[in-house]
Amino acid sequence: MEKFIIEGPTRLCGDVNISGAKNAAVAIIPAALLVEGICTIENVPQISDVKISCEILKELGVKVEWLTPNTIRLDTTHINSTTAPIDMTSKFRASYYLIGSLLSRCHSAEVGSPGGCKIGARPIDQHIKGFEALGATVTVANGRISAKADKLVGTSIYLDTVSVGATINVMLAAVLAEGTTTIDNCAKEPHVVDVANFLNTMGADIRGAGTDLIKINGVKELKGNGTYSVVPDQIEAGTYLLAAMATKGDVTIHNCISKHLESLTSKIEEMGGHVEELPDDSIRVWTDERAKKCNIKTLPYPVFPTDLQPQAGVVLALADGTSILNENIWESRFQYTEELNKMGAHITAQGKTAVFEGVESLSGAPVSASDLRAGAALLIAGMAANGKTELSNIALIDRGYECIEEKFTKLGAKIKRVDVEE
Ligand code: EPZ
Numbered sequence: 001m002e003k004f005i006i007e008g009p010t011r012l013c014g015d016v017n018i019s020g021a022k023n024a025a026v027a028i029i030p031a032a033l034l035v036e037g038i039c040t041i042e043n044v045p046q047i048s049d050v051k052i053s054c055e056i057l058k059e060l061g062v063k064v065e066w067l068t069p070n071t072i073r074l075d076t077t078h079i080n081s082t083t084a085p086i087d088m089t090s091k092f093r094a095s096y097y098l099i100g101s102l103l104s105r106c107h108s109a110e111v112g113s114p115g116g117c118k119i120g121a122r123p124i125d126q127h128i129k130g131f132e133a134l135g136a137t138v139t140v141a142n143g144r145i146s147a148k149a150d151k152l153v154g155t156s157i158y159l160d161t162v163s164v165g166a167t168i169n170v171m172l173a174a175v176l177a178e179g180t181t182t183i184d185n186c187a188k189e190p191h192v193v194d195v196a197n198f199l200n201t202m203g204a205d206i207r208g209a210g211t212d213l214i215k216i217n218g219v220k221e222l223k224g225n226g227t228y229s230v231v232p233d234q235i236e237a238g239t240y241l242l243a244a245m246a247t248k249g250d251v252t253i254h255n256c257i258s259k260h261l262e263s264l265t266s267k268i269e270e271m272g273g274h275v276e277e278l279p280d281d282s283i284r285v286w287t288d289e290r291a292k293k294c295n296i297k298t299l300p301y302p303v304f305p306t307d308l309q310p311q312a313g314v315v316l317a318l319a320d321g322t323s324i325l326n327e328n329i330w331e332s333r334f335q336y337t338e339e340l341n342k343m344g345a346h347i348t349a350q351g352k353t354a355v356f357e358g359v360e361s362l363s364g365a366p367v368s369a370s371d372l373r374a375g376a377a378l379l380i381a382g383m384a385a386n387g388k389t390e391l392s393n394i395a396l397i398d399r400g401y402e403c404i405e406e407k408f409t410k411l412g413a414k415i416k417r418v419d420v421e422e
Helices: 022-034 048-059 093-106 125-133 164-174 190-201 234-246 258-270 306-317 335-342 372-384 404-410
Strands: 002-008 013-017 038-042 063-068 071-075 108-112 137-141 144-148 156-158 180-184 213-217 226-229 250-254 274-278 282-286 296-298 322-327 346-350 353-357 366-368 387-392 414-419
Touching (some): 022 048, 022 164, 093 144, 093 164, 306 322, 306 353
Antiparallel strands (some): 002 387, 108 144, 274 282
């Protein structure tokens, strides 16, 4: 087991390249199962959730070839199973996309219950509602989810809650269905649009992704033989910009889409930070003053993303004044605040609301990541804090960030990855 040893305080300065989006890549890789043949996917982040997705595809008979560290070629011509290994699917959330993909291509899917960050209940009732509306029979038993259909027929589906996972999964199941499907009250996140763009590149007929209503005209097959590049990671980009704010730094991120970051950059300006959009898909954020207090509410895109909430919490913990953070997506996404309080923060979290009484500085301490984004937040806190921070459970961070310590070290951070036995 590994941990990070972080020496602070550090003022982060310099340039960082943003990788492909985790939440797009972990959907596009299983979506390739809909293609009868070969597809090449570029800008794929080297993260553990991607690696395990590829291992599962191999188990299903897919030929997986890494052409470069960030480009994979998938040959799905000879799928020979529709049952994904339970021990592998329980390691991450996006394994649920195997259901929509295998149901669509093979009319049969069996996967273990999905794993993922412990940040709330995480039901999949809306996924199942969509599959059943298209004509599938879904059973959930013994830690497994199985879905079967003689045929899938297009229909109109209204999602009771705005869900990234359900929007993408039902879209996957509808691509090869007979007739037209409409999905209403959809999630509009950049990764939803990216999956639709990937499928359309491979021959699907999906319209309206990025709006509340998606329309899918079923097609006979996806021929593939195409190449698609994964969208830059909105959340990784935001993590580096908030790290600049927490360390009173000056950071320029490259290969990002500023439109995807508007809800964040407007909050950074409210906190007193300076934001400069640069011509070549880059954004610079800098400050040399203490952040100002600021209230934040998380909601589905395009409002402030829940996956940047813990990282923003570090800035609020060090801000001048009292800030309120409302987490409207997940029931228990404030576990990191207990760890920040060990570093000298003054945060009171209750249910979906946390009150941050800003402090002048944090001090290094042994802390532990409870989930992926909490881990990123504590890494930022360690860089801002005085002294040494020992951050454990960092395998959770490797699930979603490519080369995080190398990238932060390039910005001046002092981070060492050590084996606990050492
Ligand atoms: C995706 O999770 C992301 N994960 C999460 O990112 C992200 O926090 C979340 O969307 C919200 O943006 C991936 O893309 C792999 P949802 P997902 O379905 O799909 C309720 C990260 O850090 N709901 O949009 O699981 C649910 O309880 C991770 O990268 C139902 O009630 O989230 C929640 O309150 C963490 N029934 C809300 O909807 C359903 O069937 C949003 O969940 C599905 C969801």
